[in-house]
Amino acid sequence: MVSTVPFDDFHIEDGSPVYLQIMLFVKRGIVAGSIQNGDELPSRRVLSSLLGVNPNTVQKAYRMLEEEGLIQSHTGAKSYVVLDQAKKYRIRAELMEAHAKATIRAMRQMGISKEEALSVIDRLWES
Amino acid sequence: MVSTVPFDDFHIEDGSPVYLQIMLFVKRGIVAGSIQNGDELPSRRVLSSLLGVNPNTVQKAYRMLEEEGLIQSHTGAKSYVVLDQAKKYRIRAELMEAHAKATIRAMRQMGISKEEALSVIDRLWES
DNA sequence: GAAACTGTATTAGTCATATAATACAGTTGT
């Protein structure tokens, strides 16, 4: 079932470039399964207007997603998600490991034990 | 026992501003206990030379740490760490919660269960 | 007191991010 990638629950935060936030949102959606092979992406103009950012910013995110082989664009036509199991698995592993390792490094540098780190995450999970 | 804050195991990564990385390193050292009240900080020039960055970048980090009340500087003299239990506790809670929440949000957006998230962190902890 | 260190300040320049305005090329739907 082909649908349009929903950007409803995407909100811009500060701290990292917007084009990276858009890329991450798409990748996380792919891992979650809410974005599937063949799905249609909102046009650059539509999404930039929806997010309140410049079309060039969306274009940059889309272009880099295309360079990673996750979407395809052709002048004049809509852009579509291009996925297979291998890509999905790769992204899932990449993102999970990256996030986990970042957290672990921070916690270790603070001298926090594995047990306390896990317990804090467990406790804060529902919120 | 007063010593000089050690920046030996600090390495610059790309992705976030260097002055923020320096601030984070100091804060994590405070939480870990390797940085204590009264400790002496390397001078702006010495640290910038050690890290291979511009003195202004170190100055920005130090100035913001001073604005947070974690260090004190006086023209002509060295800069020192100024801590008490309340500050340490506040920083510890702030950092732990920030890191945990960031990880949780990412994992949730990927549709990863709490159990799998915890298990991944547990597995990657030793590395 | 003088040298050698401290912190602080200013000015100029580069680079990445993002905005703004505009233009052109190709498609889709009627």
Added chain:
DNA sequence: ACAACTGTATTATATGACTAATACAGTTTC
């Protein structure tokens, strides 16, 4: 065919992070 959408490209501008060079003020040490 034509209108209304697509993607793509260019030029100009602004801001934050960072570099570079330099200057000045205050301290510590001998």
